[in-house]
Amino acid sequence: MKSKTYNFSPGPGKLPRSVLQNIQNELLDFNNSGMSIMEFGHRTKQIEELVNETAERVKRLMKLDDNYEVIFMQGGGCIQFVMIPMNFSEKGEKVDYIDTGYWTTKAIEEAEILERDVKVIASSADKEYNYIPDNFKTRPEAAYLHICSNNTIMGTQWHNYPKVEIPVVIDMSSDILSRAIDYSAFDLVYAHAQKTIGTAGVTVVAIKKSFLKGIQKGLPNMLDYNSHVEKKSIFHTPPVFSIYVVWKMLYWLENEIGGVDKMETINNKKAKLIYDFIDSSGFFKCTVESSSRSIMNVVFRAPTPEFDKTFVEDALKENIVGVEGHRSVGGLRASIYNPVSLEDVEVLVSFMKEFVRRYG
Numbered sequence: 001m002k003s004k005t006y007n008f009s010p011g012p013g014k015l016p017r018s019v020l021q022n023i024q025n026e027l028l029d030f031n032n033s034g035m036s037i038m039e040f041g042h043r044t045k046q047i048e049e050l051v052n053e054t055a056e057r058v059k060r061l062m063k064l065d066d067n068y069e070v071i072f073m074q075g076g077g078c079i080q081f082v083m084i085p086m087n088f089s090e091k092g093e094k095v096d097y098i099d100t101g102y103w104t105t106k107a108i109e110e111a112e113i114l115e116r117d118v119k120v121i122a123s124s125a126d127k128e129y130n131y132i133p134d135n136f137k138t139r140p141e142a143a144y145l146h147i148c149s150n151n152t153i154m155g156t157q158w159h160n161y162p163k164v165e166i167p168v169v170i171d172m173s174s175d176i177l178s179r180a181i182d183y184s185a186f187d188l189v190y191a192h193a194q195k196t197i198g199t200a201g202v203t204v205v206a207i208k209k210s211f212l213k214g215i216q217k218g219l220p221n222m223l224d225y226n227s228h229v230e231k232k233s234i235f236h237t238p239p240v241f242s243i244y245v246v247w248k249m250l251y252w253l254e255n256e257i258g259g260v261d262k263m264e265t266i267n268n269k270k271a272k273l274i275y276d277f278i279d280s281s282g283f284f285k286c287t288v289e290s291s292s293r294s295i296m297n298v299v300f301r302a303p304t305p306e307f308d309k310t311f312v313e314d315a316l317k318e319n320i321v322g323v324e325g326h327r328s329v330g331g332l333r334a335s336i337y338n339p340v341s342l343e344d345v346e347v348l349v350s351f352m353k354e355f356v357r358r359y360g
C-alpha cells in the first residue's frame, strides 16, 4: 500500500482522511446499534433522523432559512438538467440559459429536447469558454435563468452572480459550500456529489418554497420535486450510505475546518498558490481570464501536449494523481475541492517548480 497519494481528481475525488477513518471505525456498528449503516431499512427512525439532520446541516451551512426546502435525490446533475425545465416551465414557455461550457451545454440540450423556448442569453463559446459573460439581459417572461456556478472543465467560476428579475437556478455541483456566498439569492441550488460534499450517488437540492408552488401539474411522481419534498427525501429508497457520507463531510466542514468562511479562506490560499506560480513560471499557462478563474479547478497547460503528457507521467511517480485535463479540452487540471489541503497544494506546486527546473 502507498503511504500517501496526493489526489487532485476532478470528481469523484479526495475525501478527508479523518472522515474516511471515522466511517471505517463505525462501519460495523452505527450508533451502538450493532448494525452497519448499510444494513438499516430506509424507513427506520435512525435513517429518517440521519436524513433530516443532514438536511438541517446543509441549510445551516448555506445559511438558508425556512423559506427553503433541502432534499436529497439521485440521478446526479444530469437528471436536474431534465427536471428543472420539466417542473418549472411548460412546453413552449421561455427559459433563459447562460452557456459557460460543457455542463451548461448539456442542460440547454435537455431543455431543447423538452421543447421549451430556450434562449442562450449569453455564451463564452467565442473564446473557448475562458471567461464568465457579464453582459446579458433576461427575458422578463422567462420562467427562470439557469447558470453554472463553477465550470469544472473550463476552470471558470462566477465571482459576481447575475442580478436579474426572474428566478435563478444554479448548478453548484463543483463549488457548493466552498465559499461563503449568499445562497438565498437563488431559487434553486443543486449539487451532485462527489466534488465538494460527499460521495457519489446523491444530489443535494435546495429549493425556495415560493418557487416550488409554480410546479407543473401532471408530472410523473418520481420526476416531480414535490414528491421528494413531501416525503422528506424518502419518496423511494434513498442512497442512505451516500447521504451518511455527506453528513460526515458537513460535520468535518463545520467542526474540523470551522465553517464555510474558514473553508473559503483556505480555498483562496490554495488557488492563489497555484495561479501565482503558473503566472510567474514562464512555462505553464492558464488561459482563463483572471477575473473568471475558478478557485476549485485550476485549468492550465504546459508549452506542448507532449509536455502535458510527461507532466502527468512524472506526477504519478511522485504519487500525484488526477492532474490531466478533461478529455474534451486536454491540457492539465488540478482540482482542489474542499478536502484537498493547503499542504497537498504545496506538494503539487513544489513538483511543478521541479518540473520547470527539469524541462524549462
Ligand SMILES: *Cc1c(COP(=O)(O)O)cnc(C)c1O
Pocket (backbone or CB within 6 Å): 011, 075, 076, 077, 078, 079, 103, 148, 150, 151, 152, 171, 172, 173, 174, 192, 193
Ligand atoms: C460533475 C458535474 C456534474 C455531474 O453530474 P452527474 O450527472 O452527477 O455526473 C454536473 N454539473 C457540474 C457543474 C459538474 O461539475
